[in-house]
Amino acid sequence: MKHELVKEILYTKEQIDVRTKELAEEISKFYETQEVKDNTVILIGLLKGCVPFMANFLNNFTYECQTEYMVVSSYLGGTKTSGEPKINLDLNLSIKDKTILIVEDIVDSGLTLDYVKKYLYFKGARDVKILTMLDKPEGRKVEMNVEWSGFTIQNQFVIGYGLDYEERLRNLPYVAICDTDKLKDWKW
Numbered sequence: 001m002k003h004e005l006v007k008e009i010l011y012t013k014e015q016i017d018v019r020t021k022e023l024a025e026e027i028s029k030f031y032e033t034q035e036v037k038d039n040t041v042i043l044i045g046l047l048k049g050c051v052p053f054m055a056n057f058l059n060n061f062t063y064e065c066q067t068e069y070m071v072v073s074s075y076l077g078g079t080k081t082s083g084e085p086k087i088n089l090d091l092n093l094s095i096k097d098k099t100i101l102i103v104e105d106i107v108d109s110g111l112t113l114d115y116v117k118k119y120l121y122f123k124g125a126r127d128v129k130i131l132t133m134l135d136k137p138e139g140r141k142v143e144m145n146v147e148w149s150g151f152t153i154q155n156q157f158v159i160g161y162g163l164d165y166e167e168r169l170r171n172l173p174y175v176a177i178c179d180t181d182k183l184k185d186w187k188w
Ligand code: PRP
Pocket: 046, 047, 048, 049, 050, 072, 073, 074, 075, 081, 104, 105, 106, 107, 108, 109, 110, 111, 112, 113, 163, 164
C-alpha cells in the first residue's frame, strides 16, 4: 500500500538495492586504485536524509572505511531550499590529508554540498568526492560535480527512503514523487 501523499513511486526498494550494490562495488574498486591515507576512506553521511541509503551502501562497500556524520540543514521543513546551509552537528575528528566520500540522499541546488565540500577542504581533507542516491541537475544554483549518483531525477519534489516532508515520510521504503496538490490542506 502506498502512502496517501505519494503520486508515483519512482524507485522501489528492490531497484534501490540493486543500484546501491552496483555503486558500492564500483566505488570499492575505485579506491583500490587510489592512494588513500591509512588505506581508509572516511565516509561522511549528511544526516538525516542519508540514513537508509548509507546503511544500504555500507552493507555492500568492501573498502576499509570509517563512518562519520554531519547535520547540515538548508530546508526548513518545507519543499524549498532556504539557500543558507548551517552546520548543526560537526565532525569531531581530524580529517587532515584524509580521503573523504560524502554520502547524500539528494543533490538539488548543490548549495549544501558546495558549502560542505569547501568546509572539508578548509579542514585539510586531501580528496573529497560525492556519492548521492538521487541527483536533480535541473535544481542546481551552483555548479556541483557529483562523482557517483544512483539515479538522475527531474525537477520534482520527492519523498521516501530518507527524504522527508515536514520531517515525516523518511521511512517509506521507496522513492516517490509527492502529490503536492494535497499538501495545502494536509493534516498529519
Ligand atoms: C536535504 C538533502 C541534502 C540537501 C540537498 O537536506 O538531504 O542535504 O537538502 O539540497 P541542496 O542541494 O539544494 O542543498 P535537508 O536540509 O532537508 O536535511 P535532512 O537531510 O535532515 O532532510
